[in-house]
Amino acid sequence: MKGYVVDALPKRGSLRVFLDGFREVSVRTTFPVYVKVEDPERLYEHPAVKEVHEEDWSSFEGRLKLCRVELEDLGALNYFRRKLPIYNLLPSPISQALFRLNMPPLRLIEVGWNGAELLQPLNSLEFPEVSWVEVKRYDWFGPYRSGRFYRLCRNGTIERDEEGEPEAVGDLAYCDGRCPRVKATFKVEGGAERVWLPGLKGLMERSLASRSLPREIAYSSIGKSLTINEAWVAMERRFAVPELKVNVEDGKTLSQLMDDDKAGLMFFPRPGIYDNAYQLDFVSMYPSIIVSRNISPELIQEAATAAGGIELSSSRNELGIVPEAIRRLIERREALKAVDRERADAVKLMLVASFGYLGYRNSKFGRVEAYEQVTKEARKAMRVAVEVAEGWGFSIIHGIIDSLMVQGPEERLDDMLADVMSATRLKVRVDEIFDWVAFTFNEQGEPHPQRYFGRTRGGGLKARGMLRSNQPNLVKWFLAEVMQRAVQEMTGVRAKRAVLDILPSLEEKYVSLSRSSSPLAFVMEIKGTPYIRGRSGFYEAIRYVDHDPDYYAAWVIRVSRELRRWFS
Amino acid sequence: MGYSGIQRAQEVVFVKTGLGSLDALLEEDHVTEIFSRDPYLIGSLCHRTVVESAPVAVVVVGERGGLNPYLLLRILRALGRSASVRDLVLVKRAFKAEDVPPTISSLEGDVVVIDPYHHGKLCGLIAAAVRERDGKTVLFSPRDRRKACGAYSWHVPSTIIELRSVPHGFEALVLKSPRFPEMVVNLPPALAFEERGLMLWDQTKEKPNKPPAEAIAEAAREGRTSPCGYSKSLGI
Numbered sequence: 001m002k003g004y005v006v007d008a009l010p011k012r013g014s015l016r017v018f019l020d021g022f023r024e025v026s027v028r029t030t031f032p033v034y035v036k037v038e039d040p041e042r043l044y045e046h047p048a049v050k051e052v053h054e055e056d057w058s059s060f061e062g063r064l065k066l067c068r069v070e071l072e073d074l075g076a077l078n079y080f081r082r083k084l085p086i087y088n089l090l091p092s093p094i095s096q097a098l099f100r101l102n103m104p105p106l107r108l109i110e111v112g113w114n115g116a117e118l119l120q121p122l123n124s125l126e127f128p129e130v131s132w133v134e135v136k137r138y139d140w141f142g143p144y145r146s147g148r149f150y151r152l153c154r155n156g157t158i159e160r161d162e163e164g165e166p167e168a169v170g171d172l173a174y175c176d177g178r179c180p181r182v183k184a185t186f187k188v189e190g191g192a193e194r195v196w197l198p199g200l201k202g203l204m205e206r207s208l209a210s211r212s213l214p215r216e217i218a219y220s221s222i223g224k225s226l227t228i229n230e231a232w233v234a235m236e237r238r239f240a241v242p243e244l245k246v247n248v249e250d251g252k253t254l255s256q257l258m259d260d261d262k263a264g265l266m267f268f269p270r271p272g273i274y275d276n277a278y279q280l281d282f283v284s285m286y287p288s289i290i291v292s293r294n295i296s297p298e299l300i301q302e303a304a305t306a307a308g309g310i311e312l313s314s315s316r317n318e319l320g321i322v323p324e325a326i327r328r329l330i331e332r333r334e335a336l337k338a339v340d341r342e343r344a345d346a347v348k349l350m351l352v353a354s355f356g357y358l359g360y361r362n363s364k365f366g367r368v369e370a371y372e373q374v375t376k377e378a379r380k381a382m383r384v385a386v387e388v389a390e391g392w393g394f395s396i397i398h399g400i401i402d403s404l405m406v407q408g409p410e411e412r413l414d415d416m417l418a419d420v421m422s423a424t425r426l427k428v429r430v431d432e433i434f435d436w437v438a439f440t441f442n443e444q445g446e447p448h449p450q451r452y453f454g455r456t457r458g459g460g461l462k463a464r465g466m467l468r469s470n471q472p473n474l475v476k477w478f479l480a481e482v483m484q485r486a487v488q489e490m491t492g493v494r495a496k497r498a499v500l501d502i503l504p505s506l507e508e509k510y511v512s513l514s515r516s517s518s519p520l521a522f523v524m525e526i527k528g529t530p531y532i533r534g535r536s537g538f539y540e541a542i543r544y545v546d547h548d549p550d551y552y553a554a555w556v557i558r559v560s561r562e563l564r565r566w567f568s
Numbered sequence: 569m570g571y572s573g574i575q576r577a578q579e580v581v582f583v584k585t586g587l588g589s590l591d592a593l594l595e596e597d598h599v600t601e602i603f604s605r606d607p608y609l610i611g612s613l614c615h616r617t618v619v620e621s622a623p624v625a626v627v628v629v630g631e632r633g634g635l636n637p638y639l640l641l642r643i644l645r646a647l648g649r650s651a652s653v654r655d656l657v658l659v660k661r662a663f664k665a666e667d668v669p670p671t672i673s674s675l676e677g678d679v680v681v682i683d684p685y686h687h688g689k690l691c692g693l694i695a696a697a698v699r700e701r702d703g704k705t706v707l708f709s710p711r712d713r714r715k716a717c718g719a720y721s722w723h724v725p726s727t728i729i730e731l732r733s734v735p736h737g738f739e740a741l742v743l744k745s746p747r748f749p750e751m752v753v754n755l756p757p758a759l760a761f762e763e764r765g766l767m768l769w770d771q772t773k774e775k776p777n778k779p780p781a782e783a784i785a786e787a788a789r790e791g792r793t794s795p796c797g798y799s800k801s802l803g804i
Contacts, residue, residue: 244666246666246667246670247663247664247667248660248662248667248670248671248674249660249661249662249667249671250660251625251658251659251660251675252658252659252660253654253655253656253657253658253659254637254640254654254655254657254659255654255655257637257659258637258654361631361663361664361667362664368661368663
């Protein structure tokens, strides 16, 4: 029987494996659990223990002798957790059992009397040919879990878009809200899941990348997929990961703490409009630093123990656990970009979280010194990039963490980039070329480092931080219209003139709309919930009651004044 | 001086707050705890203690915050200390509850621990780690310790002091001490350095006629206010 593993549930001595098309097989297996115990023979006293194997592992504590206990009943795991130190709980015993059985989740397998055969390589880019259904609910004002309308997509294509209660059948399903009439082998109903960008397809990609069942990662943060990925590398290297990792930081003097405990480099641009600017971007900067500088918690621990100090281990031939896991993700993402952008974005999310998890206190592979090394290297790389760019005759107009905006001779751009890449050992690309870019500022003249917009070389608009979800739609439309008008001009000077000409009439138009417009204009999102400001205060926008026109008019006028300031 | 310098200096260091009356209360103790329901108050005293006691080791417990290096530098400047003191403060951070006991145990000599019971769990293990240490330990807790963290952690310190704000200043309520009865000690208003202005820091220098310990004990016996402004005992 050929199929894809969608889910699996443990039973005594076996696994109930659910394939696509609602097919089911039962496979005899035991579940591996790793414990540290003085007297392994005593483990047999538990009725669920079938076999015990002593194995040598390494760990954060050094060399370890662990017992791999093969359990017939996975329920016994809780008993052992209470009594003994447990290791290697990620990947889960179910995932480990499936792997041993050649039945990794969402991979094509063939199940026969002799067991299962994997018909695809483990790192294959093929997407499983299963039926997956997504239901998103919405109402008159936009996405809403209890909305009256729904859009049902099957395998990424819209199947239905109507009012009422959705009905569907599939192998995997995601419902943005309750949907009792949607039947699936694996179903997630909204409200319980954590990170859901970019959707069910993203979850399936994470399941493929981390070789875990979708059920195991659906209700956890992105860090779980990432940690499982790292744990697989650790298992390959026989590096045992404890259930709870205790960290004792190496002491730092106050000077060292102030130097090390810093975020990425953020410049404060001189406000104004700049013509002919180039936005350079370090590609996956933090993950690339982790890989290229070989920053991994077990290597830092090793260095600290051996030499009494922390040093980078870039001279080692073998990558550490975290850099190796991230390298595989980077490779997978690069390969997926040509195949499916959505899946590549799902892997990108894991990469984005990889840096944060390196410093997270509860992370199995977290160590704050590693995190600090990464930020230090990032700041250093930015400074080197600035020096190199200035050496080539470019002037720096802004920088945010992993992105630099420069002005200078276009004919030298490629050479300058090559020099930056050589000096920093990181990939850099030209993310955008602007005909002009504007950096905004507040009433006191202080720049907003993370708010800018400009006209791109193709005549389009690129804006960051300008349209925010906590602004009413009316204000967002006003800003968007002004910016769209501005980018019709090829130079900053002409853009200024155009905006100042049009601003009074646009302001009048939107102030008048604040008195009478469609209710959608007055909706704004506050902490994920849509609200409208009514005459008696804010209310949830489930049904339009009224709105306070003075409130919205004042907002439009305030934004208009801001725009006048920026374009003067 | 750096890292190894701190380890050498810890053999002779004495953790002190810089306030004579408080230092008299805790100078001979192995473990002292100072708590307050006012986190600003306890934070200010804690930062001042770190500066006054340098070279010193500090354990900061919590996910974020706890120790403000820039406030330490301001206090350094206000007290006229050399900036090289920055290299005489050794900091270790314990982000989760399970990290706290081994972090405390990893340090030798005298230690200041900021918010040891931050997570509200493993209090017994944390208190045990504090108790087993050889050097002097001063704990600062920004919570009401009468209600938090159990009896064993209350038994471990020899002296427990509660800091409170009162009109025109602060007071230290001595709740437990091997040498002094339960009593209230007035503290000068410029305990902190953030709001009161640098000019007021001079008021923190006290000029008692007698050594502070004697003055407190005498005032307590006679039920009067000493020249240092210590208030009456609570009548034990």
